[in-house]
Amino acid sequence: MTAEILLVDDDLAHRTMLRLHLAEAGYLVTEAEDGDIALALLADRSFSLVLLDMRMQRVDGLEALAAMTKSHPQLPVIMVTAFSSVETAVEAMRQGAFDYLTKPVDIDQLLLVVERALRNRQLLAPTGGESTSVPVAIEGFFGRSRQMAELIRTLGLVAPTDATVLIQGESGTGKELIADAVHRNSRRCDAPLIKLNCAALHENLLESELFGHEKGAFTGAASQRQGRFELADGGTLFLDEIGDMSLTTQAKILRVLQQGEFERLGGISTLKVDVRVIAATHRDLRRMVDDGSFRQDLYFRLAVVPLELPPLRERPDDIPGLVELFTQRYAERNRKQIDAVSREALAKLQGWHWPGNIRELENCIERAVILCTGERIEFQDLPSALREIDAVPAPQPSPGTSLKDMERQLILQTLEQTGGNRTHAAEQLGITRQTLLNKLREYGLAVTRD
Ligand SMILES: Nc1ncnc2c1ncn2[C@@H]1O[C@H](COP(=O)(O)OP(=O)(O)OP(=O)(O)O)[C@@H](O)[C@H]1O
Numbered sequence: 001m002t003a004e005i006l007l008v009d010d011d012l013a014h015r016t017m018l019r020l021h022l023a024e025a026g027y028l029v030t031e032a033e034d035g036d037i038a039l040a041l042l043a044d045r046s047f048s049l050v051l052l053d054m055r056m057q058r059v060d061g062l063e064a065l066a067a068m069t070k071s072h073p074q075l076p077v078i079m080v081t082a083f084s085s086v087e088t089a090v091e092a093m094r095q096g097a098f099d100y101l102t103k104p105v106d107i108d109q110l111l112l113v114v115e116r117a118l119r120n121r122q123l124l125a126p127t128g129g130e131s132t133s134v135p136v137a138i139e140g141f142f143g144r145s146r147q148m149a150e151l152i153r154t155l156g157l158v159a160p161t162d163a164t165v166l167i168q169g170e171s172g173t174g175k176e177l178i179a180d181a182v183h184r185n186s187r188r189c190d191a192p193l194i195k196l197n198c199a200a201l202h203e204n205l206l207e208s209e210l211f212g213h214e215k216g217a218f219t220g221a222a223s224q225r226q227g228r229f230e231l232a233d234g235g236t237l238f239l240d241e242i243g244d245m246s247l248t249t250q251a252k253i254l255r256v257l258q259q260g261e262f263e264r265l266g267g268i269s270t271l272k273v274d275v276r277v278i279a280a281t282h283r284d285l286r287r288m289v290d291d292g293s294f295r296q297d298l299y300f301r302l303a304v305v306p307l308e309l310p311p312l313r314e315r316p317d318d319i320p321g322l323v324e325l326f327t328q329r330y331a332e333r334n335r336k337q338i339d340a341v342s343r344e345a346l347a348k349l350q351g352w353h354w355p356g357n358i359r360e361l362e363n364c365i366e367r368a369v370i371l372c373t374g375e376r377i378e379f380q381d382l383p384s385a386l387r388e389i390d391a392v393p394a395p396q397p398s399p400g401t402s403l404k405d406m407e408r409q410l411i412l413q414t415l416e417q418t419g420g421n422r423t424h425a426a427e428q429l430g431i432t433r434q435t436l437l438n439k440l441r442e443y444g445l446a447v448t449r450d
């Protein structure tokens with residue numbers, strides 16, 4: 001069946017140009033000159049896809065998008081925007097647009113995105129459903145803090161689409177785990193997820209890994225070799241540490257993202273692939289764009305949906321749950337009966353600033369489980385660096401600290417001082433013992449045993 005595209009743009013010349021190209025590619029095209037007319041057409045009959053101009057005289061693109069995703073949640077909408085308003089396009093993606101194109105529209109890219117959106121829609125069709133969001137299943141993962149809950153919600157929205165995802169966060173915050181989750185919760189989950197660490201290789205070697213090479217392309221290229229883009233065809237490519245890529249390689253990546261095409265090193269024929277890219281970095285790409293070491297156009301292409309993983313020290317509420325998860329994991333692996341952590345040990349764990357984030361916490365618990373001789377992890381099972389912090393650092397009131405964080409810190413500190421005696425701590429804090437217990441539970445500090 002021929003796909004029917006609804007083309008919404010108030011600029012007649014631009015609309016006509018797009019219509020001609022789409023018709024030539026074999027699509028049926030219906031035109032609308034503003035959002036109102038488009039919505040009326042949609043109410044009347046069904047379309048396979050909408051191409052929607054972002055800025056229009058009457059009903060604005062974002063407004064029209066909101067109405068469309070509400071009335072037709074399964075309908076893919078591709079936004080068309082001027083380069084300068086690309087940030088609005090990113091907003092549109094968050095609101096459920098399938099993808100966006102920047103003006104002047106590159107026709108190859110247009111056809112590629114349209115094709116991808118239609119295929120996505122077909123895959124979605126059998127399950128039906130009202131929302132584009134899917135429940136996210138991430139194995140071996142814990143995150144209940146406000147920041148993580150928000151991130152998981154965004155992940156649920158974006159995973160099933162083909163949108164490029166940029167994962168940013170300090171080392172050990174879980175970027176790779178999140179990349180796995182995006183792939184596993186996408187419709188490409190049965191196709192390969194190929195990974196490449198861009199920081200580990202020099203420019204030439206990296207390009208050869210990415211794009212492959214022909215026999216004799218360079219000294220040592222004894223035979224033809226497929227690159228990671230080819231291997232990931234139909235699936236997902238995870239480009240780790242993309243901030244460490246040279247500007248030359250960045251330009252080549254941009255071309256694959258926009259046109260889906262590239263050449264092997266030393267090759268003359270152009271290869272086409274269908275790959276979803278997930279990128280990650282611990283660097284501040286925005287700052288790199290400002291100082292010229294990262295291409296702005298690539299940044300915007302990658303950051304269609306940015307996922308920012310907060311450092312562990314900014315989400316101490318997650319620590320007790322993570323400690324429990326890792327304790328269980330390593331107790332099982334080491335065939336040990338350990339089912340708790342002493343209050344003193346947990347207070348230390350929550351007071352530490354975790355420069356290595358979750359990876360450091362995980363290693364710390366693994367080690368503690370191995371050293372542990374009883375049924376619960378004790379203070380002396382922790383690494384000396386943690387044991388040596390004599391007290392939880394004094395809460396520093398400064399703008400930006402929430403009252404809750406201050407309260408939590410003060411409670412921890414007081415408990416430390418009273419050697420864990422809750423009755424005395426409550427007295428010092430001027431609250432009842434029950435209120436203190438409630439607060440401990442609220443802050444996830446009550447998982448210990450006396
Ligand atoms: N929310 C989480 N729940 C459980 N385990 C986690 C979570 N986040 C990270 N981990 C674990 O912490 C370790 C580090 O995670 P990961 O490798 O994904 O981090 P990263 O951000 O990619 O680090 P790097 O920048 O050093 O590559 C892994 O063992 C991972 O399983």
Ligand SMILES: [Mg+2]
Binds near residue numbers: 175176240
């Ligand atoms: Mg990593």
